[in-house]
Structure formats: C-alpha cells, structure tokens
Amino acid sequence: MEQGAAVRVFAAMLKALYERAGAPTLSALVRQGRLQQPPVVLSTSSLSDWLAGRSVPSRQPVVQFLVVGLARQARQAGRAGAPAGWARLWEAAVEERRQRRGGRPGRRGAGTPEEQVPVRGRFVAELRDEEAFGEWEVHRPVDVTAAVPGVLPLYVRRAHDEVLRSVVGQADGGASRMVVLVGESSSGKTRACWEAVAELPAGWRLWHPLDPSPAQALANALAEGIAGHTAIWLNELQWYVGEQAGACAGQVAVGLRALLQDSTRGPVLVLGTVWPEFWNVLTAPAGPGRSSGDAQTRALLEGTGVYVPTAFEAQELQDARTVGGHDVRLADALAHTVDGRIAQYLAGAPALLERYRMAPPAARAVIRAAMDANRLGGAGLVGRDFLQAAAEGYLGDDDYDALGEQWLEEALAYTQQPSKGVRGLLSRVRARQGSDGGDRWRLSDYMDHIGRVERRYAAPPASFWRAAREYLPEPHLVRAVGQAAEARWRDAEAVGLYQRALDLGDVKAGQELVSLWQERQRAEEARRVQEQTALAGDGEVLEELLEQMLEQEHYQQAEQLVREAAGRGHPTAQLHLARALVLDGKAEDAERWYAEVAQCSDPDILRAYADDLRERGDLDGARAALRAAGDRRAMGELAALAEGTVEVEQAAREAFAAGEATPLKTLAEQAEAEGRAADAARLYGDAIEVFERRRRQREEGMDFINFEAGPRSLLDYVNPAVLPMPPGETWALRQLVALLDATQGAAAGDDALGEVTRAGNAWALERLLRRLRERNQEQEAQALLDREVGQGTPWALWVQAYRAVHDEQVTDDVRRTLLERAAQARVGQAVKMLMERAEQAGRAGEADQWALHAAARGYTTPLWELVRSREEGGQWEEAEQLAWRAPAGQRSWALRRLARERTGEHATALLRHACDEALAWAPGLLAERLEAAGEFAQAEQLARTAADAGDRQALEELAVQRKDDDPDRQWLALLANGLTAEGTPAAPW
Structure with a gap:
C-alpha cells in the first residue's frame, strides 16, 4: 500500500538524519537501545522498515532515542543535527497510518504525565517581538529617527549562539537540557536566549517563574510538576538558586536536577542568564560555611555555562557591518563605539x-540607595519606605535642607522616565492584588553594574543600614546586608541586622551573630542567641546546647528547650525529644513526635529517623523514610536494605542515579566473582550508560574541552612528544572491557570500547587505539583514527594535529590548519598551542587574540601562561596590558595574581592602577606594601578605603601594629568596637 505524505516525510527525515550520523550499523543501534535506562527494544528489521518508509515507529520513546542519538552522532561529524519539529512529523505520520487503517484519531490516555501537571507559559509560536521587553526582560533598543525593520534590531549571530542553538536543538530532539549564558550587563545574553527560543517548534511553551517570588514560583511548580515541551526562562539566575534566592534555593536546585534527569518528564529546556560575579559564587567549590544546597547548585550548573564576551570579536564586527546596512540602529551603534x-x-x-550623571540630588540619592541595596544585599526590588529612609543619608546638608514636600515622588518620577526609548533608571513593579506590601522599584541592570564599579569603595551611610534593618522584608536579604556591614568593620550595624534577620527566622544570621558575640567574649549574649537560633530550627546549635546542658546536668532546662523547639515544628528537636521519650519508656508519646519527624523534608533528619526505625526492626518504615530523604546517602542505605534479586538490583540502580555508586559496583563485582558474566556485563552496561549521559551533558555545555586530565600518555602511539590521556574513563567501562576480554575475547572488549567511542568518549578511543597498536594492527588503528577525524571527534582531531606538530615532514601551513580545525572542535589545548606558536614566532597580537578567545569562553590557562611568560621575560608592560584585556570574569584574578607575584615599583604601579579601576582587593594590598615601605599616612588611608570596600583585614592588621603607640587610644577603640557608619571608631556596644 502506498504510504501517505506524512509517512514519506517522516521516513525521509529519519533516513537523512541516519546518513548524516555516518550510517551506523543497525545492530549497533539495537545494542545502544538495550543500554538505555529503561531499555529501548529495537530490531534490525523494524529499523530497516522505518528507514525505508514501509512502517512508522509506534512509541514515542523509540523515536526520541533514535532522533537524539543520531543527531548527536551527526553533530560530532560536523553535520546538522535533528531537524526542527521532528516530534510533529512523527505524530502526523502515526495519525496518518491510523486513519488509513480505519482507526479513530488518537488521543492521550488518561493519566499521562502531561495531563497530570499544570501547563504553564505561553506558546512560543504565539510570542511576538513586541512582547520581548516586558515579562521576558530583553533590553529595549535605543530610539532612532529613521525607519527601522522591526521592534528589535536585526540580530548578529556570535560564537555563543552556536552553542546555545545546539542545546536548544537537543531539547527539540527530545532531551531535557539546561544552558546558562554568563556575561556582563547588557552584553546580549537575554536577546540571545530570545532568538534561540524562537527556533523551537510549535507546541513548546515559554514560562518565566516570577510570582510570589522567582524562587518560590519555580519551587512551587517543580513540586506540582512541569509539563513536557516547556522552556523555563530564568533570567538573572541568582534569583532562583544560591544565597540570593533565599529559603527556596536548595529546593529549586534539587527539583531542577530531578526534572532534567527524568526522561519520562520531558523534554524541558531551562534557559538562564547570569553575570560572571554571580556565576563564580554559584559554581565555587565547596568550602567552610557552604551548605548542601550549594552542592546541589554546583551539580545542577556543571557543564551548563556558556560565556558571552563583552565585546564583538573581529569577524562578528564584520558581520554587524554587513547587517548594519539594513538596520540604522546597528549602524548607529557601530558608528558610536x-x-x-x-x-x-x-x-x-x-x-x-x-x-x-545629570540627575538632581534627590533622584541621585534614591538611585544610590537602590544600588547599595542590590550590590550589598542582593535586594533587586525595594519598597518606597526603604528608599525614603535610606536616601536621606546620601544627601549633603544643603541638599537635604532644600528638599520639598514631594521630593520622593519627584525623584521617583525622574528615575522612571525613559531615555531614548529605553526603560528608566528605576522601574516600578506594581503590587498584585492580595500580595503583601505595596509597589516596589527595580534598578536597571546596567545601573546595577555601574553601581558595583562606581560605589565599590563607598560605604553606605547610617541611614542605609537602618533602612535595611527596618524595611527589607526577606530575612536572607537582611542577613546579606549584615554580612556586608561586618566585612566593612561596621560590627555594631551588623549586630542589629543579624538580630533582625534572626527574628525573621534566618538561622544563618544567628550563627553569624553568635560568632560576633563570642569574639568579644560576651558569653551571655552568645548563649541567648544560640537558644534563639536553636528555636528557629538550627539542628546543630540545638544539639550543641543540649550537650552542654546535659553535661551540666540541667535536665529540666534541656527538656524545656527541646519541647519549645519541637512545638515550633522544628524536626531536629522533635527527633531529639522522641529519642529521649523512648529512653524514658514513653513509647506512645515518642511515636507522636516521630510522626512529626516523618513529615519533614530534611534528608539528614530523615536518615537519622530511618536509623531509629531500623534499630527497632521496622525495616519497611526505614525504607519509606530513606526514600523520602532521597539524597545520595539515603539511596545508598536503601540499597543496603533491599531484599531479593530484583529489588536489590533496582535499588542499586536508583542509588547510582542519585550519585551513590557503591551498591551497583558491588552488585556487578559480586556477579562477576560468582561467574555470572552476563549479569555482570549488564550491570556494568547500566552504569556506563549513566556515566556516559553525565559526560555528554558536561561536554555539551563546555566552551572548551580539556584533554590535560590524567598523568598517563600515548607515548607508544604518538612520538616523540607526550600526549595527555583524555578524560572519560570510568570503573564501569574499564571493568566491563576486562570482563569481556576474559570471557569472550579481545574482539568483544574492542566492540564495547568502539560503541562508547562512537558516543564521543575520548578515553575509549585512546584505549581502543592502544589495544590495536599493542596487537600490531597498525592499519586498523589508523583507519579508526581516520574515521573519527572524518566525523569531527575532538580528541581524534587533537591527536592528528599533535602528531603533525611533532612531525618534521609536515609543513607549517598544514600544522596550523590542523590545529585550527581542532580549535574549532573546542579542543582547549589546540588553542593553547596556536597561542604558543604565535608567541614564539613573534606574532604577539595573534597570540593575544588566541589567549583572549580562550579566556572569553572560560578556558583561562593560555591567558595566564602568556601573561606569566611575558612577565618572566621582562615585558612588564605587555604582561599587564594583556591581563587588563582579560574578560570581566577573569580580569580581576589575573591582575591580583600578577600583583602578588611582583615586587618593588612594578607591584606598586600595578596596584595603583588597580585602585584607580576600582578593583576591591587593590587598596588592601597596596596598604600592606606602603606600610612596609614606611608610607604610613598613605597606608592608613588606603586601609580605610579597603574597609569601606568590604576588605577589613588591612585596617585590622594596621590597628594591631599601631595599638602599642596609641596615645589617644583610637586604635584600641577600633579593635574593640569597629567603625561607625561614617568610618570613625565606634562607641562600645
């Protein structure tokens, strides 16, 4: 029977994609399907029929597996990935076949995930460019008098757009993905996301979580469920995860990770934008004081960052000039920059x-108050009362006396007035009906950027600290302002702010406040705050207090503390009280408190509760508690409680998916030891699939791939140089290959490595090449390498380029061409080598460009090595100039590192320049150098400037050095009480 148009179109799409992927063998696709979790069952005959158009796959997961997998292989070969709208093509083909068979139109069965969760957002196909400036927060372009082709300027695609569109294509292909554009204010991040979303096919929705707060809105939705084909718009990512997001941040990070990892709930696309300084905080490695929520955030963001350079590069500028001929706004921008x-x-x-710059005094004061609220506390929205109370301190006496009765209304009117069509300095955010509080004001993000530079050395006036204490409603914002006050040695202000945040329920503020009291040996105040912090829900403080009380035999006081904390609903106290009641033989009372514990969401407490249940022999209850905890450790413990072959295996897989590898590894090794090779191979395969999925997600989000991992080399394969071992090795892959070698022979091990090689695993490619060489199969090894080079595999391109560089028979032009090809495949070492070769050849400008190109995409090693080599070569000025040209995210650390390594006048000159450019760390370092050089007055001035900027260390060290020669006891007063808001020694407090 002749197939209809929809079936033919779908078959043509699938076949074209199959050919672009290199036409893998049908048996290889069948094997790859079996490795999925859950497995995708295929047959070579079905695959043949689908490619020929004789039939159509009936299940969506099968189509998704084929399209996503083939698209990935196609992109690795440097060819186009999945076409837009493939899901609609498949649905149309299935419906056409159903109708031709006489069936009724299909519909989703009741109870499918799509029908069980709320549908949020707007259809992408319905969005218009006119709407970009509102909810989606794209910057409105400047007005010009001439006619323009549209409300948005014509778009010039840049390097980051290609990475972004690749991720969007993967989501369209059926895989849930997240991507975060990292760049300075107004660098084009949000517009890039808007352009990329426009390429999603019909059926996708775009949703921006905002109300009642960004993090709360997203947390609520994640708890209820997110419908498939939803793009989640997270402009200003710091409002959703991390410290600035508040109490919901950890819940959001965990929820997004679960959503992205669950193939049954997608596909979804998460689009974020963030400034480099916030990105660095969100992705910083674990350290003292960082909570488990931070670990969840780091895991969520791993491999998702795409850097957006501040400026257009040379080719992008040329493209802009071409496009500028059709859009006067772009031409105007080119003419004025x-x-x-x-x-x-x-x-x-x-x-x-x-x-x-032209604002009247009252308006400028309001703007500066908003700037300080955002830069010091992360308060993106501030109310009228805050602005009125805070702004007064930013006015001089004459300006304050000249204020009229309506000064605040006039100031706010000035700040909201658009300029050249662009939204004003402050924008009013209207209060929704039923919400708490009135209207609030948002500072434009570019003015936020200006404030962080212009006011970096400015400590706010006393009115700001008071206004923050009285009018900022969210406890984590009040705490953040308190931390800013403490960093500036305004400890008396910090105490008030921490106390206010603690009164609002922020336990972290209590911890900070306890430290301040303990530093001053004020045991009574510290104890009072500890008790309040424990009652607010801090389990660690509660446990510490209980231990102290029990050691001192204050049993009644301990029980009273626990009962009061438990009565406020804090699960740590409830657990302690339940355990105490069990010891007292009051089992029924204990059960009531245990029931409360079971309802909490804290994984640590639930695991402790599970321990109690296990000790009492209630294994079913322990399993339920561990499943409710759901974290890595809980899932590992749950696997240990599993019984029966099927349950044990399922629990091991779930633990592995949560990040706990031991149960699955133990299970596979046990099967291997017992001679159940097939079971061991299957379990190793399950682990490999998870490892590979994580590896692909990391590498898809990378701007550059780093092949410097591992100490081993391919010395026997590439001579005479040492080529670093590529990443990608896992215990599962290593042990599977060893098992297959032992039970089925080397060919089976080769097949397993080959399959993972084709998925893009560089270690598998290296290992397979090595094995072939060890067996003297030179032709097969070269053919394998040539094939991978032809498909654009990054590590293969790097091997080819590296060999050419060390082969004297290869011309320099060929070496350069091969290195550039590897660089285009995102091989960081190729960029680094191109930089080194240009520098050695005296082409300093070209070397700079390669180093800066890498740094703009997050790979900083070449830039620092070039700066360092020029420094060591005596090219002081050239080294410093290059460091200053680094992207914003890397400039500060490069200059600071350079300043610390310099001595004498070279260091002083660099530090003075850094001070002029408002780098916050510079005054403190320069103060140390000047104090050592005997420039005492300048050292003190700079140390005070450093304290105002949030670096109190230099001034504290100066006070310690000078306290013994202190006739008016000013330095002693400073050490005892810190500074006032105005910067003078504070009175005792």
Whole structure:
C-alpha cells in the first residue's frame, strides 16, 4: 500500500538524519537501545522498515532515542543535527497510518504525565517581538529617527549562539537540557536566549517563574510538576538558586536536577542568564560555611555555562557591518563605539549613564540607595519606605535642607522616565492584588553594574543600614546586608541586622551573630542567641546546647528547650525529644513526635529517623523514610536494605542515579566473582550508560574541552612528544572491557570500547587505539583514527594535529590548519598551542587574540601562561596590558595574581592602577606594601578605603601594629568596637 505524505516525510527525515550520523550499523543501534535506562527494544528489521518508509515507529520513546542519538552522532561529524519539529512529523505520520487503517484519531490516555501537571507559559509560536521587553526582560533598543525593520534590531549571530542553538536543538530532539549564558550587563545574553527560543517548534511553551517570588514560583511548580515541551526562562539566575534566592534555593536546585534527569518528564529546556560575579559564587567549590544546597547548585550548573564576551570579536564586527546596512540602529551603534560593545549601546547604556550623571540630588540619592541595596544585599526590588529612609543619608546638608514636600515622588518620577526609548533608571513593579506590601522599584541592570564599579569603595551611610534593618522584608536579604556591614568593620550595624534577620527566622544570621558575640567574649549574649537560633530550627546549635546542658546536668532546662523547639515544628528537636521519650519508656508519646519527624523534608533528619526505625526492626518504615530523604546517602542505605534479586538490583540502580555508586559496583563485582558474566556485563552496561549521559551533558555545555586530565600518555602511539590521556574513563567501562576480554575475547572488549567511542568518549578511543597498536594492527588503528577525524571527534582531531606538530615532514601551513580545525572542535589545548606558536614566532597580537578567545569562553590557562611568560621575560608592560584585556570574569584574578607575584615599583604601579579601576582587593594590598615601605599616612588611608570596600583585614592588621603607640587610644577603640557608619571608631556596644 502506498504510504501517505506524512509517512514519506517522516521516513525521509529519519533516513537523512541516519546518513548524516555516518550510517551506523543497525545492530549497533539495537545494542545502544538495550543500554538505555529503561531499555529501548529495537530490531534490525523494524529499523530497516522505518528507514525505508514501509512502517512508522509506534512509541514515542523509540523515536526520541533514535532522533537524539543520531543527531548527536551527526553533530560530532560536523553535520546538522535533528531537524526542527521532528516530534510533529512523527505524530502526523502515526495519525496518518491510523486513519488509513480505519482507526479513530488518537488521543492521550488518561493519566499521562502531561495531563497530570499544570501547563504553564505561553506558546512560543504565539510570542511576538513586541512582547520581548516586558515579562521576558530583553533590553529595549535605543530610539532612532529613521525607519527601522522591526521592534528589535536585526540580530548578529556570535560564537555563543552556536552553542546555545545546539542545546536548544537537543531539547527539540527530545532531551531535557539546561544552558546558562554568563556575561556582563547588557552584553546580549537575554536577546540571545530570545532568538534561540524562537527556533523551537510549535507546541513548546515559554514560562518565566516570577510570582510570589522567582524562587518560590519555580519551587512551587517543580513540586506540582512541569509539563513536557516547556522552556523555563530564568533570567538573572541568582534569583532562583544560591544565597540570593533565599529559603527556596536548595529546593529549586534539587527539583531542577530531578526534572532534567527524568526522561519520562520531558523534554524541558531551562534557559538562564547570569553575570560572571554571580556565576563564580554559584559554581565555587565547596568550602567552610557552604551548605548542601550549594552542592546541589554546583551539580545542577556543571557543564551548563556558556560565556558571552563583552565585546564583538573581529569577524562578528564584520558581520554587524554587513547587517548594519539594513538596520540604522546597528549602524548607529557601530558608528558610536570603538571597543566592540555593540550590545551595550543598543541596550541604551550610554543614554542611561548620561541621565544618571545629570540627575538632581534627590533622584541621585534614591538611585544610590537602590544600588547599595542590590550590590550589598542582593535586594533587586525595594519598597518606597526603604528608599525614603535610606536616601536621606546620601544627601549633603544643603541638599537635604532644600528638599520639598514631594521630593520622593519627584525623584521617583525622574528615575522612571525613559531615555531614548529605553526603560528608566528605576522601574516600578506594581503590587498584585492580595500580595503583601505595596509597589516596589527595580534598578536597571546596567545601573546595577555601574553601581558595583562606581560605589565599590563607598560605604553606605547610617541611614542605609537602618533602612535595611527596618524595611527589607526577606530575612536572607537582611542577613546579606549584615554580612556586608561586618566585612566593612561596621560590627555594631551588623549586630542589629543579624538580630533582625534572626527574628525573621534566618538561622544563618544567628550563627553569624553568635560568632560576633563570642569574639568579644560576651558569653551571655552568645548563649541567648544560640537558644534563639536553636528555636528557629538550627539542628546543630540545638544539639550543641543540649550537650552542654546535659553535661551540666540541667535536665529540666534541656527538656524545656527541646519541647519549645519541637512545638515550633522544628524536626531536629522533635527527633531529639522522641529519642529521649523512648529512653524514658514513653513509647506512645515518642511515636507522636516521630510522626512529626516523618513529615519533614530534611534528608539528614530523615536518615537519622530511618536509623531509629531500623534499630527497632521496622525495616519497611526505614525504607519509606530513606526514600523520602532521597539524597545520595539515603539511596545508598536503601540499597543496603533491599531484599531479593530484583529489588536489590533496582535499588542499586536508583542509588547510582542519585550519585551513590557503591551498591551497583558491588552488585556487578559480586556477579562477576560468582561467574555470572552476563549479569555482570549488564550491570556494568547500566552504569556506563549513566556515566556516559553525565559526560555528554558536561561536554555539551563546555566552551572548551580539556584533554590535560590524567598523568598517563600515548607515548607508544604518538612520538616523540607526550600526549595527555583524555578524560572519560570510568570503573564501569574499564571493568566491563576486562570482563569481556576474559570471557569472550579481545574482539568483544574492542566492540564495547568502539560503541562508547562512537558516543564521543575520548578515553575509549585512546584505549581502543592502544589495544590495536599493542596487537600490531597498525592499519586498523589508523583507519579508526581516520574515521573519527572524518566525523569531527575532538580528541581524534587533537591527536592528528599533535602528531603533525611533532612531525618534521609536515609543513607549517598544514600544522596550523590542523590545529585550527581542532580549535574549532573546542579542543582547549589546540588553542593553547596556536597561542604558543604565535608567541614564539613573534606574532604577539595573534597570540593575544588566541589567549583572549580562550579566556572569553572560560578556558583561562593560555591567558595566564602568556601573561606569566611575558612577565618572566621582562615585558612588564605587555604582561599587564594583556591581563587588563582579560574578560570581566577573569580580569580581576589575573591582575591580583600578577600583583602578588611582583615586587618593588612594578607591584606598586600595578596596584595603583588597580585602585584607580576600582578593583576591591587593590587598596588592601597596596596598604600592606606602603606600610612596609614606611608610607604610613598613605597606608592608613588606603586601609580605610579597603574597609569601606568590604576588605577589613588591612585596617585590622594596621590597628594591631599601631595599638602599642596609641596615645589617644583610637586604635584600641577600633579593635574593640569597629567603625561607625561614617568610618570613625565606634562607641562600645
């Protein structure tokens, strides 16, 4: 029977994608399907029929597996990935076949995930560019008098757009994905996301979580469920995860990770934007004081960052000139910028800055109060009462006396007035009906950026600290302002802010406050705050207090504390009280408190509760508690409680998916030891699939791949140089290959390595090449390498380029071509080598460009090595100039590292320049150098400046050094009480 149009189109799409993927063998696709979790069952005959158009797959997971897998292989070969709208093509083909068979139109069965969860957002196909400036927060472009082709300037695609569109294509292909654009204010991040989302096919929705707060809105939705084909818009990512997001941050990070990892709930696409300084905080490695929520955030963001350079690069500028011939706004931006900051000009940054500079005193005071609230506390929205109370301290006496009765209304009117069509310095956010509080005001993100630079050395006036204490409603914001006060040695202000945050229920503020009291040996105040912190829900403090009370035999006081904390609903106290009641033989009372514990969401407490249940022999209850905890450790413990072959295996898989590898590894090794090779191979295969999925997610989000991992080399394969071992090795892959070698022969081990090689695993490719060489199968090894080079596999391209560089028979032009090809495949070492070769050849400008190109995409090693080599070569000025040209995310650390390694006048000159450029760490370092050089007055001035900028260490060290020669006891007073808001020694407090 002749197939209809929809079936033919779908078959043609699938076949074209199959050919672009290199036409893998049908048996290989069958094997790959079996490795999925859950397995995708295929047959070679069905695959043949689908590719020929004789039939159509009936199940969506099968189509998703084929399209996503083939698209990935196609992209690795440098060819186009999945076509837009493949899901609609398949649905149309299935419906056409059903109708031709006489069946009724299909519909989703009741109870499918799509029908069980709320549908949020707007259809992407219905969005218009006119709407980009509202909810989606794209910057409105500057007005021009001439006619323009649309409300948005014509778009010039840049390097980051290609990575972004690749991720969007993967989501369209059926895989849930997250991508975060990292760049300075007004660098084009949000516009890039808007353009990328527009390429999603019909059926996708775009949703921006905002109300009642960004993090709360997203947390609520994740708890209820997110419908498939939803793109979640997380502009300003720091409002959703991390410290600035508040109490819901950990819940959001965990929920997003679960959503992205669950193939049955997708596909979804998470699009985020963030400034480099916030990204660095969110992704910083674990350290003292970082909570488990931070670990969840780091895991969520791993491999998702895509750097957006501040300025257009040379080719991008040329593209902009071409496009500018069709859009006067772009042409105007090109004519008025000399540093490539096209996006900033189009977003109206110069117009906003001019209006800020010309603001009357009251309006400027309001703007500066909003700037300080955002930069010191992360308060993106502030209320009228806050602005009125805080702004007064930013006015001089004459300006304050000249204020009229309506000064605040006039100031706010000035700040909200658009300039050249661009939204004003402050924007009013209207209060929704039924919400707490009135209207609030949001500072434009470019003015936020200006404030962080212009006011970096400015400590806020006393009115700011008071206003923050009285009018910031969210406890984590009040605590953040308290931390800013303490960093500036305004400890008396910090105490009030911490106390207010603790009164609002923030236990972290209590911890900070306890430290301040303990530093001053004020045991009574510290104990009072500890008790309040324990009652607010801090389990560690509660446990510490209980231990102290029990050691002192204050049993009644301990029980009273626990009962009061438990009565406030804090699960740590409830657990302690339940255990105490069990010891007292009051089992019924204990059960009532245990029932409360079971309802909590804290994984640590639930695991402790599970321990109690296990000790009492209630294994079913322990399993339920561990499953409710759901974290890595809980899932590992749950696997240990599993019984029966099927349950044990399922529990091991679930633990492995949560990040606990031991149960699955133990299970596989046990099967191997017992001679059940097939079971062991299957379990190793399950682990490999999870490892490979994580590896692909990391590498898809990378701007550069780092092949410097591992100490071993391919010395026997590439001579005479040492080529670093590529990443990708896992115990599962290593042990599976060893098992297959032992039970089925080397060919089976080769097949397993080959399958993972084709998925892009560089270690598997290296290992397979090595094995072939060890067996003297030179032709097979070369054919394998040539095939991978032809498909654009990054590590294969790097091997080819590396060999050419060390082969004297290869011409320099060929070496350069091969290195550039590897660089285009995102091989960081190729970029580094291109930089080194240009530097050695005296092409300093070219070397700079390669180093800066890498740094703009997050790979900083080449830039620092080039700076360091010029420094060591005596090229002081050249080294410093290059460090200053580094992208914003790397500039500060490069200069700080350079300053610390320099001595004498070279260091002083660099530090003075850094002070002029408002780098917060510079005054403190310069103060140390000047104090050592005997420049005491300058050292003190700079140390005070450093304290105002949030670096109190230099001033504290100065006070310690000078306290013994202190006739008016000012330094002693400073050490005892810190500074007032105005910067003088504070009175005792």
